[in-house]
Amino acid sequence: MFSDFFLVEPLPTSLMYGFYDWRLVLLSFAVANITSLTSLDIALRVELLHAEHITAFPSKGVWIGVGALMMGTGVWSMHFIGMLAYDMHCRISYDFLTTFLSSIPAIASSFFALRLAIRKNSTRLQLILASLIMGLGIGAMHYIGMSAMRMPARIRYLPDLFLVSILVAVILSFFALMFTARMVQHKDQDFILQKLLSGLIMAIAICGLHYTAMMAAIFIPIPMADETAPGLSPEFFSGAIFFLIFVILAGYWVQLHLHAEELAKTQEKTNRTSHTRGILLANISHDLRTLLNTILDRTQLAFKTALKDDQRDHVTQIHRSAESMLAIMENIIDFSQLETDQLILEPIPFSVHQVTEEALKIMELPAKQKGLYLTSEFKDPLPPMLLGDPIRIRQVLINLIHNAIKFTQSGFIAVIVKPGTETPDRDSTTFPIHFIVMDTGIGIAREDQTLIFQGITPQATGGTGLGLFICKHLVEKSGGTLWVESDGKSGSTFHFNIPFPLCTPSVAK
DSSP states (O other): OOTTTBOOSOOOSOOBOOEEOHHHHHHHHHHHHHHHHHHHHHHHHHHHHHHTTOOOSSOHHHHHHHHHHHHHHHHHHHHHHHHHHEEOSSOOEEOHHHHHHHHHHHHHHHHHHHHHHSSTTOOHHHHHHHHHHHHHHHHHHHHHHHHTEESSEEEEEOHHHHHHHHHHHHHHHHHHHHHHHHHHHTTTSOOHHHHHHHHHHHHHHHHHHHHHHHHHEEEEEOTTOOTTOSSBOHHHHHHHHHHHHHHHHHHHHHHHHHHHHHHHHHHHHHHHHHHHHHHHHHHHHHHHHHHHHHHHHHHHHHHTSOOOHHHHHHHHHHHHHHHHHHHHHHHHHHHHHHHTTOOOOOOEEEOHHHHHHHHHHHHHHHHHHTTOEEEEEEOSOOOSOEEEOHHHHHHHHHHHHHHHHHTOSSSEEEEEEEEOSSOOOTTOSEEEEEEEEEEOSSOOOGGGTTGGGGTOOOTTSOSOSOHHHHHHHHHHHTTOEEEEEOOSSSOEEEEEEEEEEBOOHHHHO
């Protein structure tokens, strides 16, 4: 049995040799590359959709099956194109049943390898097992396909090169699957180069096994053998291969196109729902704001009357609660306007000093009530007048100072205004202003420093979580950037930098 497959005796003196057509060799690699890239892409897309809890049609298992069919067909097609590229100057045909059976290991191993490796929490052991399955499947396809050959020669293999061919497929499959698995784990990154690299490595694995195995093959001529043995001709394979590749690629393109249309319709429906929800929120918030302003007016009038101490305490609590609710309503209105893209900035000439001082004056009493020092510093040169929306700039400053007061039990809050890091030249029409709000509070954990700007309130901080989300969008709408620095233990420093248009004397008037 062993001697029927491997060459164990000395190398015969009479052997059959062939020559490669380099054009068909390149074509075999191109087919392996395209089908590998496509099948890995299918598996990646399905896993990402599954991770996002998006139901894809067909189901995940069916899509993995399509990817496996693509990969297996690519391996099978590459093998027979490679065989067509090797001209041995004799008539070669292929047994139909054996040829058909040779495709099964490639398709089956591709299915199990993709299912096992391309997942969010795949381990190194799973990747090793998947690459072993993939490499052995490619090898089984090749050597079964070789046994389907009908030619005037016996085929034996050199054991060392046979082993090398399997190792090439297993090792390179591991790297191709590993890169694809990493794309699932880092789904927020751009994958174009990684996809191309994964497809390229898998193609090298497939072609590497084939051409190494061909180096291991020894063709020993059989004297007086019939060169017209029945079987499938190479010409048949040429047509069958291109037809299969065309059908599978066309089917994948159609499914991808239909899925893209389905996602576009879903996105459009989501946008309409979001727009309607934003308008509804704005209308409700506007009505509630009117009622709260009425309550505030009445409590102000009540303060002017003769109240007992306990009555004054109750009215004070009502007034403060109404103020808090009004602030929340303002945030909801701004949020709904940002969500529906209805918030419009109104740039007018303004003074950076004046806007900052107004924000400090509003927050002076809350800071004093907590025993906190509220300081400010202006670093020249600062232009006397700039063009921007002072109401929104003041809103951002008040929100940042309010948060600093809220999470600072002792110490100070410092507001610093200075020229931006990129100081403009004389001919520039804009001037960047860098605002800094620094506190000695509880700090912000590193894992929360991104979440706080996404409308997500970390546990134990309270609030709606909309304030910083709105601040970030207001700053970005003004053409600037907002970020935070904190070691997570004590103190936070919020920065926002906005390039304001310079205000010419004619505009200022």
